[in-house]
Amino acid sequence: MTISSSPIKITAREHVQALLDQYDNFLFDCDGVVWLGETLIPGMVEAIEYLESKGKKVVFVTNNSSKSRDEYVEKFHRLGFKSFRKQQVYPTCYAAVSNLDQLGVQPGAKVWVLGDAGIMHELKEGGYQALGGTDTRLNQAFDPDHPLLEVDPEVQAVIVGSTKDFNYMRIALTLQYLLHNNKSIPFIGANIDRTYPGPHGLILPAGGSVVSYMEYTANRTFLNVGKPSTQFLDTIVAENGFDRSRTLMVGDTLYTDIKFGNDGKLGAGAGSLLVLTGGTKPEDLAHLLHLPEDYEDPHSMTPLYVMDSFGAFVDILKG
Template sequence: MTKKANPSPINTTQDAKLLLDLFDNFLIDCDGVIWLAETLIPKVTQFLQLLQQQKKQIAFVTNNSSKSRRSYIAKFENLGIHGIHKDRVYTTGYSAVLELQKMGIRQGSKIWVLGDSGIEDELSDEGYIPLGGSNPLLDQSWNPKNPLLKVDPEVKAVVAGSTNEFNFMRIATTLQYLMYDNKRIPYIGTNGDRNYPGPEGLTLPAGGSIVEYMSYCSGRSYINVGKPSKTFADIIFYDTGFDRSRTTMIGDTLSSDIKFGNDANLGNGHGTLLVLSGVTTVPELKELIASTNHQRGDDSLVPQFYVDSLTKLYELLND
């Protein structure tokens, strides 16, 4: 796979039209690309409509497990983006379910959840029984007599992801399952992201900070079913039938979105577009390029193209 140490900026209408000519399929991240928290990034709706008019295929690929695919559809609708189908939204909660199925863990099995309702909803929708998660007993102060600290031997796996309710009780209960039976219960992490862009310019801790915390506590590695894992990519391409050589990944995070696209060999190694509307800044990109050119950096993090935002990309295409 060939990756470029000096990514190409999209600054002109010609640059933007070349991008559309190169790719038929667009995998698009959500947080920092489509919206920031609850605010839609300007002209994103028009950009998506333009892709549809050009007969391009679109799938939304997010490392956020806190919401189910149904919740994402509702958010798209609330922000004025209509007509998105559930089968073109890939959350890591759903990816975790597909991994359970691949592992042979049958429907009706109990799964311990460290995370929000998105994981629970996806598990329930596919016939699994989620435990933990949003159980109100986990909101209580530390109490060694909390009944959830007693391991249910019928639990077949642990799935961990992002939650705003991370507390000591959730840590302690999840740890019991990760240590149980000489650490034999499979441990699935929905992503390894450190942070994500929040409202008012805030940078907030992402699901990977929680997944890695439990990994450290238990001394265990986890099965990563989010970006940039190849597991997630294989699921998407099996499901969609997209031609990888004609597919690009659009995202705002170098370590997940861009690495995901490069590791999956999208566009024959050239199928990555970084937008600077989320967590990655221009100085960070320049520092990465400089370190890579001096053979100190990881070239799998380097995008082929970059642009200020989808707003800018749309404006160039309509200039």
């Protein structure tokens, strides 16, 4: 199946039934799809419960690296997903730590973090020593004489991800590790997201902006372990035994979620469904459809389906 130039709008019972017939496995982005911050998007608990009641496999894939899988379990339970299990969520803090091994960084090694508690927790769970990150000694104005500015030569990797708690002290220190030993320490970026939808309609800076800051100042490229990394999708597909041709990615962001589903050859070539409950508006989609063919590969960011909200799934199905 190829991607049509205009996505199929899911509005009627027969569209929803077709999705149920075509797909066995559903991957969902979280923020902008399942919830907005701490607010559940109406109908999402019912939609997920319905899919699972029909034997569908459901997993959640988020580029937010701030929360560990254990913290996501709490959040899903708190928002009403009673049967939610830890194995159902893939945050990029978990993806980042999973990638260390194949970069030659073994459990026991020290890893420097610019990011939130999620990365610190997943590192510890993986048997690594986490440095930087939430260390409160770094909550201070920059001081070039600070003893922490001496690079620990045992640090073997740097992970950068979502955080609101960055300051110049943390950024300057992260730069020392990225430049150390002729820039030879692996540099993992947990996501490339520019923004995310905040409360009151605010558009807020996302983790990819912090990664981009470090990429620019260190003048080196990073390994993106988040969506749309095809390697990330390979891991999820392998761990769950999914048949790609029967798998659909549901997300609210064109250059991460939709590209993830399309580049990953889901749904026999293009298994992606865009919802409009998050950062992408109908005019963004219209703009994409009018881009020239040679501009950043617009096809890879064009969803096969579009739906106002996935929370309407059960209502549409029941008429």
